[in-house]
Amino acid sequence: MEVAKRLQGVGEYYFSQKLREIDELxxxxxxxxxxxxxxxxxxxxxxxxxxxxxxAQKPNVHGYQNYKGxxxxxxxxxxxxxxxxxxxxxxxxxxxxxxxSKEGIMHICMTYLNEGDAVLVPNPGYPTYRxxxxxxxxVCINYDxxxxxxxxxxxxxxxxxxxxxxxxxxxxxxQMPTGQQPDKEVFAKLxxxxxxxxxxxxxxxxxxxxxxxxxxxLLSIEGAKDVVIELNSLSKSHNMAGWRVGVLCGAAExxxxxxxxxxxxxxxxxxxxxxxxxxxxxxxxxxxxEVNVIYRERREKVFQLLDLLGAVYSKNQVGMFVWAKIxxxxxxxxxxADDVLYKANVFITPGGIFGSAGNEYIRISLCGSxxxxxxxxxxxxxxx
Numbered sequence: 001m002e003v004a005k006r007l008q009g010v011g012e013y014y015f016s017q018k019l020r021e022i023d024e025l026x027x028x029x030x031x032x033x034x035x036x037x038x039x040x041x042x043x044x045x046x047x048x049x050x051x052x053x054x055x056a057q058k059p060n061v062h063g064y065q066n067y068k069g070x071x072x073x074x075x076x077x078x079x080x081x082x083x084x085x086x087x088x089x090x091x092x093x094x095x096x097x098x099x100x101s102k103e104g105i106m107h108i109c110m111t112y113l114n115e116g117d118a119v120l121v122p123n124p125g126y127p128t129y130r131x132x133x134x135x136x137x138x139v140c141i142n143y144d145x146x147x148x149x150x151x152x153x154x155x156x157x158x159x160x161x162x163x164x165x166x167x168x169x170x171x172x173x174x175q176m177p178t179g180q181q182p183d184k185e186v187f188a189k190l191x192x193x194x195x196x197x198x199x200x201x202x203x204x205x206x207x208x209x210x211x212x213x214x215x216x217x218l219l220s221i222e223g224a225k226d227v228v229i230e231l232n233s234l235s236k237s238h239n240m241a242g243w244r245v246g247v248l249c250g251a252a253e254x255x256x257x258x259x260x261x262x263x264x265x266x267x268x269x270x271x272x273x274x275x276x277x278x279x280x281x282x283x284x285x286x287x288x289x290e291v292n293v294i295y296r297e298r299r300e301k302v303f304q305l306l307d308l309l310g311a312v313y314s315k316n317q318v319g320m321f322v323w324a325k326i327x328x329x330x331x332x333x334x335x336x337a338d339d340v341l342y343k344a345n346v347f348i349t350p351g352g353i354f355g356s357a358g359n360e361y362i363r364i365s366l367c368g369s370x371x372x373x374x375x376x377x378x379x380x381x382x383x384x
Contacts, residue, residue: 006137010134010135013131032346033345033368033376035373035376036363038320040235040320041368041369042291044239044240044243045280048277051276055275056272062270065268067263068259069095069097069269072278073277076277078091079281081219084209086217089249093252093255096255096258096259097245097246097268097269098245098248099246100245100246101206104248104258107248107262107265108248108258109133109138110136111258111261112167112168113136115137116139117138117139118167120158120199121133122142122170123143124145124178126354127353133168138168139165142356145357150180166199168201169202172205173205174210174212176207176321178317179316179317179322179323181212181316181318184216184221187221188221191218194228195226200227201228202228202231203217205217205230207237207319210237211292212318218230232249233247234246238287245274295366298370303315305376305380309327309380309384310328311327312324324362326362332359333350333351333360333361340383344376345379348363349362
């Protein structure tokens with residue numbers, strides 16, 4: 001049986017492959033310290049878990065749910081966007097809860113892309129943008145994010161690009177993997193660019209609360225709803241990655257278009273989970289401050305580890321990773337990552353999985369205890 005042509009050029013996700021290799025090494029007794037994946041290891045707020053527990057015990061909450069999500073959750077997202085981002089959204093028409101924002105990327109690609117349509121994707125950037133565009137029949141056009149340009153789009157280069165077939169433009173700030181913070185002036189340029197070329201911007205915004213004191217939404221910029229839809233998530237901001245709660249925000253017309261595809265793909269989230277997510281969205285600044293104290297302590301350990309490797313990095317990054325340029329002597333990020341894995345039993349992520357512009361970089365996740373980072377530092381000192 002042959003697989004569909006849409007999967008040509010789409011391989012298994014890097015981390016899926018690497019985790020199998022790590023499992024094999026662990027079976028050999030290596031006990032690998034995994035610093036690669038951004039899966040929050042801290043728990044959600046106890047009140048969130050309490051709501052899930054209490055609601056799940058009710059007898060009438062286990063059926064299929066509204067395709068647009070619970071009105072309670074939609075209102076909670078609207079209130080959250082108003083409180084933190086200063087963005088006014090209609091809870092009934094401009095908000096679509098998702099089973100994780102990752103599925104939203106696919107929904108968007110399948111909603112708007114025909115065979116041969118082009119999409120601007122960041123290089124380096126989240127690999128799912130590229131794979132989902134390809135699966136939907138689209139063509140990826142990389143736009144490079146360079147250190148000398150603060151990992152922001154080069155609008156002169158974009159204007160010189162053939163944009164005739166471009167329908168979507170993926171943007172992600174705070175940027176993963178570079179950790180670049182959002183810039184409102186750049187956001188305004190993005191909106192003007194999209195308007196000029198009749199392109200829909202997809203802003204992926206899951207990291208705005210992690211080590212970032214000023215959360216920003218692209219929808220807060222004047223005129224954004226005309227050309228922007230925004231994905232957001234509770235995975236990173238509220239330690240709920242496995243809960244799979246995300247959201248798509250934008251103009252009612254865009255929400256209805258995406259819903260046409262999404263409603264044929266799933267039947268909505270478990271209601272108690274939605275109500276617990278609504279509770280999470282009411283948490284205040286003290287919650288985020290407490291989580292960020294932990295991440296700051298961990299980040300200092302990552303800086304120590306990178307200094308040990310001789311890597312070069314900026315301390316102004318935000319989000320739950322640290323992005324660093326590899327030291328001289330290594331061909332690329334894969335080489336140093338393998339060296340660290342096989343000699344020190346520590347897994348770090350090679351930057352090349354995020355695109356060719358990441359080949360000379362590595363990325364380390366902050367999702368691990370201080371003790372885990374201390375152990376990694378100890379092993380690298382002994383093994384390299």
